[in-house]
Amino acid sequence: MSELLILLPALTIGLLMMLIHVPLGQEVLRRGIIFIDLTLAQLAAMGAIFASMLELGSFFSQAAALLCAFLGGIFFKTMEKHFKEIAEAVIGCTFVLSATLVVLVLSGNPHGAENINDILSGQLLFASWQNVAFAGTVFLSATVLVYTKPELFLKKYFYIVLACVITTSVQICGVYLVFASLIFPAVATSYMTDEHKRRLTEYAGESFGFIIGLIVSYYFDLPAGPAIVWGISLMMPVCLIMKVKQNN
Amino acid sequence: MKKFILFLMVATLSATKAFALNVFTCEPEWKSLTEEITKDKADVYSATNASQDVHYIQAKPSLIAKIRKADMVVCSGAGLEVGWLPLVLRKAGSAKVQEGGENFIYAAQYVPTIEKPTRIDRADGDVHPEGNPHLHLNPYNMLKVGKVIADKLAVIDSENASFYVQNYNDFAAKMRSKIKNWEQKAAELKGTKAITNHVNMSYLFDWLKIKTIGTLEPKPGIPATSKHLSELKNLTEQNKIAFIAYAPFESAKPAEWLSQESGVNTIVLPYTIGGNKQVNNLFDLYEVSIDLMLSAKGK
Structure with missing residues (x-):
């Protein structure tokens, strides 16, 4: 049982991340920009990997990752505004181009396959308390901003907040888990009309899913990111059952 | 013509x-x-x-x-x-x-x-x-x-x-x-316990009588998992491990994690010619590897 203490940093990061991902994810769903968040995560991860290959220090890597996410955000916002018909297509294309660029650039690199896997599945199980401190600060600050001044940070500065948060979370959790933790709870509870009840259900569901996924990944030697994705996905049938009961 | x-x-x-x-x-x-x-x-x-x-x-x-x-x-x-x-x-x-x-x-x-x-x-x-x-x-x-x-x-x-x-x-x-020189120099490494990433250092350890008590990979070719690493951590508490060794092309993450948790030093063994700047031929390979292991053990 004490071996589970090894999972403590991962669990802490996960729960702190959930605090901000849930409200952001709900907003992403409301705006209908599902694939933007997937692509932003991929762009941030790409920026981080290329920057770390230059070996100029972790501050540089973070800045590069953030820059890629910002530029992506600006680009997509412009697409949405002026070329709405092809915006979704362009976002999808950007995702594939970014992912394949990473493969091409890393093809000669001995650690290439490992880095690509880290972008997608994350490195949760190797999270250190240092990671927790840095990422936790980002997540907590964003959460405070979003709950105290939603009219500012979920509206005008939404893309900036999204880019900053996702850039941090994708490097720990990978693209798949970032997407799942943002979108799954919002989708699962989309039928709920009571805002408070919905928010509580999202938090409860995602925490539960996260913990189950983490423990399963530990005991069955599975990669944490993908296992937790499935853990959180349990919300969907559960909420469906709740909805059916509610209708009856 | x-x-x-x-x-x-x-x-x-x-x-x-x-x-x-x-x-x-x-x-x-x-x-x-x-x-x-x-x-x-x-x-x-x-x-x-x-x-x-x-x-x-x-x-x-x-x-x-x-x-x-x-x-x-x-x-x-x-x-x-x-x-x-x-x-x-x-x-x-x-x-x-x-x-x-x-x-x-x-x-x-x-x-x-x-x-x-x-x-x-x-x-x-x-x-x-x-x-x-x-x-x-x-x-x-x-x-x-x-x-x-x-x-x-x-x-x-x-x-x-x-x-x-x-x-x-x-x-x-x-x-x-x-070889005579190396075997003399490395005599104090006999019986030393070590952890490696993969079973690729076996012949070096077999020659110098160093004992691998575990690998970061749970099985050859399978990347390190959390559960396995925590089992290895227990091993480090029960045994005096001189070093955790891995090759330049292997991931540093599992080794560094275990090192932080257990306090055991890590070393990057060159594994072959060109593995680090000092290894330009076979003689360097064994010389440098032995030196690295000796200095890790000494700490």
């Missing part, structure tokens, strides 16, 4: 043949060993370099071209190159070098391999039936394989037979004397 052109053609042909002894090796350690014997009389190519994990090599077209030119092939064998070499050989379709042929050397066939599995099952991970293939890390094995290389070269290029044999003898004499 015709005779002159014919003469020129023959002259160019024989001129190109003169320094056209091409040896294709699969890994840098065999390139280095071969070059100790051929010196400048052959063009020796290594298909892989020290920063690559030899388990994950892709059969590239450039390798096919190199095999076509090759007069001799030297590889580790015991299944180490099974993921790409047979494909490259098939595509190259060379008459001179074929698996099992005279000009083809699988080092594993000439040395006593260790860690032969008692059963062959995918559930055990990536296990080689002929034994552990990372055999170049025991210098005695290099002496044996070097002799085979020299003998075969003496047949392929009989003009220079005595040159090759002499070079081998010089190499062997130097190696034997160095």
Whole structure:
């Protein structure tokens, strides 16, 4: 049982991340920009990997990752505004181009396959308390901003907040888990009309899913990111059952 | 005029043949060993370099071209190159070098391999039936394989037979004397306990009587998992581990994690020629590896 203490940093990061991902994810769903968040995560991860290959220090890597996410955000916002018909297509294309660029650039690199896997599945199980401190600060600050001044940070500065948060979370959790933790709870509870009840259900569901996924990944030697994705996905049938009961 | 052109053609042909002894090796350690014997009389190519994990090599077209030119092939064998070499050989379709042929050397066939599995099952991970293939890390094995290389070269290029044999003898004499030094120097490493990432350091440890009490990989070829690492952490609490060793092409993450949790030092063993800046030939390889282990143990 004490071996589970090894999972403590991962669990802490996960729960702190959930605090901000849930409200952001709900907003992403409301705006209908599902694939933007997937692509932003991929762009941030790409920026981080290329920057770390230059070996100029972790501050540089973070800045590069953030820059890629910002530029992506600006680009997509412009697409949405002026070329709405092809915006979704362009976002999808950007995702594939970014992912394949990473493969091409890393093809000669001995650690290439490992880095690509880290972008997608994350490195949760190797999270250190240092990671927790840095990422936790980002997540907590964003959460405070979003709950105290939603009219500012979920509206005008939404893309900036999204880019900053996702850039941090994708490097720990990978693209798949970032997407799942943002979108799954919002989708699962989309039928709920009571805002408070919905928010509580999202938090409860995602925490539960996260913990189950983490423990399963530990005991069955599975990669944490993908296992937790499935853990959180349990919300969907559960909420469906709740909805059916509610209708009856 | 015709005779002159014919003469020129023959002259160019024989001129190109003169320094056209091409040896294709699969890994840098065999390139280095071969070059100790051929010196400048052959063009020796290594298909892989020290920063690559030899388990994950892709059969590239450039390798096919190199095999076509090759007069001799030297590889580790015991299944180490099974993921790409047979494909490259098939595509190259060379008459001179074929698996099992005279000009083809699988080092594993000439040395006593260790860690032969008692059963062959995918559930055990990536296990080689002929034994552990990372055999170049025991210098005695290099002496044996070097002799085979020299003998075969003496047949392929009989003009220079005595040159090759002499070079081998010089190499062997130097190696034997160095081995004595190393064994003296490394005597205090006997019985030391270590953790490695993969089973690729086995021959080095077998030679120097160092005991691997666990690998970061739960099974060969399977990346480190959280549960396995926490089991290893328990092992470090019950045993005095001198160091956690991994190769330059392996991920540092599991090793560094375990090091932080347990307080055991990590070292990056060069594994082959070019593994770090100080390892430029076989003598460096063993010298530097021993120095790294001694200094880790000393801390």
